[in-house]
Amino acid sequence: MQTYDYGIWDSKNRLQVAPGNLYSRRRSLHGRRFSAVSYASVNNVLGEYLLNTLMDAMNSTYEVATFTGLVPGNQKKDKSWTGLIGLLQQGSAEIITDLLTVTASRMNAVDFSSPAITDNFGLFIKDEVYTDANRWSFASPFETNLWLAVIGTVLLYMICVTVMYYASNDNNPHSSAKEIRMGIYAAFCLRGYNVHLERWSLRLVYMSAFVTAVILNAAYCARVVSHLANSNRSLPFTNLEEAYASGYEIQVVPGTSAAETFQYASEGILQTINNEMIQPKYFYLPVTINEGLLHMCNWKKTCFVSERNSVRCSQQHPCDAIEISVSMSSVYLGFALRKQSPFTRIISYKMEKLRTSGILKRLKSTSCNPAQPDQGSNFKRVQFKNAAPLLAIMFFAIIVSFVLVLWERVLFRYTHKTHHTSHRKFKKCRKRVTHMPKYLP
Template identity: 20%
Template sequence: MPNTTFTYPYEGYCMDIISELAMAMNFTINMTGGSPDNEWGVDNGNGTWSGLIGMLQREEVDLVAGPLTTIIAREKVMDFTFPFYHDFLSVLIKKPDPSLTKWRTMIDPFRWEVLLCIGISLVGASVILFLLEKWNPFYQREPYLNRYAGTHIFQDAFWYMFGAMLTQGGEHLPDSQAGRTMISTWWLFSIIMAATYSGNLIAFLTVTKDTAPFETLDQLIDNGDYTWGLLGGSNNQMEFENSKIPVFQKAWKGILETADPDALSLDHEVHLAKVNVGDYGYISDRGGLQKRVLTDCDLYLLPEKISPINYALALQNGSAYTEIFSKEMMAIYESGLLQIWQRQWWKQKKFCRGPLQTEAKPIDLVDVQSSFYLIGVGLFLAAIALVIERCMLRFCKCRTSSSRRENVVQKPKELQNGHAHKPVENGIHNGIQNGHVRSEIYSSVRKQNGHTPFEEIEIVSNGHMVPDVNGNGVIDSVFDYDTEYVRTSL
């Protein structure tokens, strides 16, 4: 390359442009490196600028060859040539680990709106079936009277409808035409839902689908789990700091609230390292970020194009070479060299590590972990149901025992020798003696064919059964409250 000298071995898109300009315009290149403060250039607030723009303002360099964004504030202290690149701001994040969401594989085939509608339909259909069976005149005749189980009981109706949704059905099938019509439509609905769910579940288990947690900068800010940053000392910092756009204001406020010193780091690699750690979004030019995505398959570039930006070469303010450089840049643009260099440095084909041929993916334990969680949920609900049933049974037994004591043990009408006695009625004498309930049964005992007949008597007591047959045919017994009847030989 004639008439050019290099003090540093630089290469890249901008170096291709400046080398072409040097060859076409016959000037020598003397590279001085970057600015002492490693900044692109921001307004210091007192009329001076930092970074490369400050070097131009102080006339320390003649030209800046780099991706400098063209903005009105900078044009007050420097001149821009014809833009050589058009780009947008975007956000780079790391793809979330798909294993973190595998616990919900069982519910992922349907969106939450579909699951909610299915749950409401199940409860509503169970109630309708219960009412159709409960008040149907079809069952007001034999042999359907006094049915102890069936869909006329809500519990049985619900479990039948739930079993039908799992394409299994239930034990109790309605006999009325209204109930069977309802069941038929529910079965059609259940078959469609089951087939759709099964097909999607297979796809979720066999195909790994990387889904971004958000698609826009506004969603990133509202996510709550992510922090974000941008390149300090650049136009991006100035744009977000002074912008009147609500989203940009929220983003800048979030950067200040995080108090992260690296959120405005001057080093591009620091931001990329934070992105690789995870839960961090890096706001920068889309072209540079896309180049990194092409070489790292764990990174994801949000599809939103936030703000348009133009890159151009910069010269000293009022330079006589500004128009000459602009015309030459237009000639390079029209020749198609810019597009050729872009394809050279931004390769569009993405290649990720992995097998070149399609292989069958084995199902890992992490893929089906939700099934085991489902078993745990079922055991927990079953334990709760067991506790509730035992409590209800104990409550019912207490009520039954209290009712029997009230019916059998009555207030004594006579007191004799400190004991309560009730007159004999129908050959039965009930009283309280020595703290026990005493039942006396007077009956005649007749033996038939050498056997003693049995009589069924009601027992109510709080002790143990101690039968005592005396010569008068009286049986004195102390019984358990929980025993209802006993057959006793007389």
Template identity: 20%
Template sequence: MLFPLFLGILVQCVSTVQQITQTRWNTGTNPPETDCHTMAAVSNIILMEKMETVYIIYDGEQDTCLYKLTGNLTHRTKIQFTGEDTFQDDLTSVIDDLVQHGNIDMMRRRLNVVLSCSARCIQQALVTGLELDMKVGKQSVLRHFSKWILIPNDNTGIAVTNLKMDNVILLTDNKNTTINEVATLLWAKEGRQWDILDRGSTISLNNSTVFPNTRFGLNGRKLMVVALEWKPFSVKERDSGIVTYSGISGEYMDYLSKSFNFSYKYIEPPDNLWGHKTEDGNWTGIVGLLQREEADMCSVPYAFNIERAEVMEFTYPVLMEYSTVIYKTSQDESKIWKVLISCFKWEVYIVGVVVMLTVGLLHVCLLKSTPDPSQDGRIMKNSVCSGGLLMGIMPPLNQASVDIPMFDSGRMLFSCWWLFCLIMTAIYRGNLMAFLTVSRTVVPFRTLEELANQDVYDIGAPVGSYLSLAIMSSNQTTLKKIWKKIQQTHAVGPKSGDADYVYQLQRLHEGYFAYMQSNVASDVIMNGTCSLAKMKEAFLPTVSSMTFPLHSPLARLFHSKVLSVMDTGLYPKWYGKWVPTQESCSDKSIDVDVSTLHVHDYYSALAACAVGVSVASMVLLGETYLFQIMPRRNIASLKDT
């Protein structure tokens, strides 16, 4: 009796439970089986894109379908469920870690988000993603390298006008049918719009259609590129008030923009400085903009050093060179006024005078000691002083002697002295001809040590450049001396970078100013003029690269293309286009040139003539006084007596 009763109650309970369950399915309290069809498409996308980590934000009503999603994935895919309120905290540490590693491929595998919730929840999660990208993602990590799958569970539309994420797809389904729809977010003339990829009961997708923007680089993004003029890499141009830059860096930017599908706008630092570190640890100029992430990159190559590497990211080197010193050449003033005595060094003249006096003395001694009973010998001995003096002076002046020695020893001395004078006068004539016709510039210094120890030339270097920073921080005695002189130039010059550059170039062309620059920049400065020369010694080897904010993924993204510029031979082509071929007169410290003679070349000869005429006039006046005026006065006084 009890068993049939118990069995009837059990059947009634089962029937009641079935009715309740059927009612809940019909009223939508729990999702029907057809609502989980989109999860099959999601799992296919995750497997197809080889996503290693997927973050899922969901509403509580969708957990059944989401657990079915996890069952369709392999163990290689890590699913992490997160709520709307914890989404930001969960992703912050992940993004920061990925930025530190700088591995773009890892970013693409691990930054994947599935939003299976209401349209309001999806919209808020997208805004949170943009804020995260601005805060820890360098404005690029989530924007370009993450993938977003949107599955709204209501009919509210998703606003995409201001959405900057590149890789976003939308999966929707019809509640009344099994029709599903997949759309991807693309750019159109009217702005960002959804483009339907597939629609139907079954979704057919492939790698090339799910996230097509992964094949379009930066997807039309506009980068802020900071620059200052530094020829030949950065040549400033103005068009209707808009500042642009060309040069070798402009060639790089055009090449990269075409390769990665982005546009760019040039900006300049407000202080027009390259950048130096202040006492509070911050930087000015271009480096400061990159440190504060107010610019996406700098197109002008920056030399690498440890301090800059703490606030900037460097790509593959685009320039490897040395530094040099430029100065204005000057002619040797001795060619004008001292050319007659500049043929020999002063030591040669001293030795010549000593030898001449010695020959004269020997001749006097020979005249005194040689026995000669003839009348001519006695006469010659009576004039030993005048004869010895004439024998010493006349051969160097290429004059023949009237009195020939009458004895063999005197003739041998006279012959040797005459041969010596012939050789010396020939050398003097050759040097004099070379000094008058061959133009050679004076080299004021050949090394940094000579530059530091001279006081004629002031020294300058670009403000905030790597060259200035390296000299300032050097412990070498020579560079310390040079830095003191550079500081003196900076103290009286403009503080702005462009104005300082113009000021130092003006000083360079005025003369007696040594301008320290990179070798490439010096070639551009010296082009078209023969009045500038470079110091022979090269110093301070530098490696320069394009720079980005610290840990910017764009630096890693552009790395391979910058490297390909060197491998494909584009850099020599651009260098030849923007760096002019130097003329033969560009290095006056080495070249010599035959020049025509001018009046000023004979100033020294005219001066010698003037001195000779003056001395002769004084001698004439003296002789007139001694031999004419004095005797007359004596005769007159005698008559009076």
């Protein structure tokens, strides 16, 4: 037994109380050895990290006995408990190294330290192929107005080359208006087509069409790959009400805070699920979180409700799971100690010191790297405004092509007129030469 000075008394200064409270002055347990038990749960990793830090701060140690076949415990009709909580009741151990959820029934059997972490509930289902893919998914990379713009662009190109062909008086026997239109269609399909174009206006339009088609096809292929890589999930339900209406079996681990939340619900969907799915099938419920995940993976239309951090940190996932948020109250996890233990307050005090100093947060981040819940897809379609610069370049190329057509037409008329005038002069000269008298040498 150790004694501590509450203060110092003298005749001049009277009573001078020592600074701090009882637990701040009681910094050492002088090598006190605790007897601890564990069932090697997913919360045991953080629990052991935290308990080792607490024992070092209190100058004490602990000896743990692991019971892999036990669970935290269930309350019997005579108010006694089974499992690890039963060992605390019997005096066989002083503390449980696994962080347990604080519930009303457990607080009647054991003492809890200050909460180590705060957790929320999650609804977990098997990660199956829940996508919104359908027969029109190939059109998802572009918005509807952009698809209409692409179709209008193809038709505009065909109209332009037809007008330019007849306006330029192209008498090339190797190409016709139909052949040029097919060349434009082949360009947007990224297929080669043998077209002989002699006019520079038609060449410019054809080149701008091919460049436009290449850029649009590259954007489409990139968005298709992004669409396939990002799983656009279309989940069968988004909350407990929809899960119940869809005929899913909802399971919890008996004796946990999730089970008590359903059990003590006075109304609403929680009470309905408890009366129809949990209480009538009590003996078919999973005993541990790992067993609950196994039921979720192997049983059809089965989902599992549990603490989010416990499921994320579990290393034994039989299959990939999707987490769905549910509107249920938060829960607290802490160390369970024997009832009326003299060490509950000092452990809680040291726990709060670790929290305020930030050590508890760092221990939580290093002990488990939880997987993030499903956030859905961030896939975005290509909008019409994204293609506006390309369309502007396309219209500029068409305008330049029409200017070239006008220039070629003017040039054609000038050369044709010059050729016709030269031909008439040549015919007159030839006629004169023909009618000249022939002189003998």
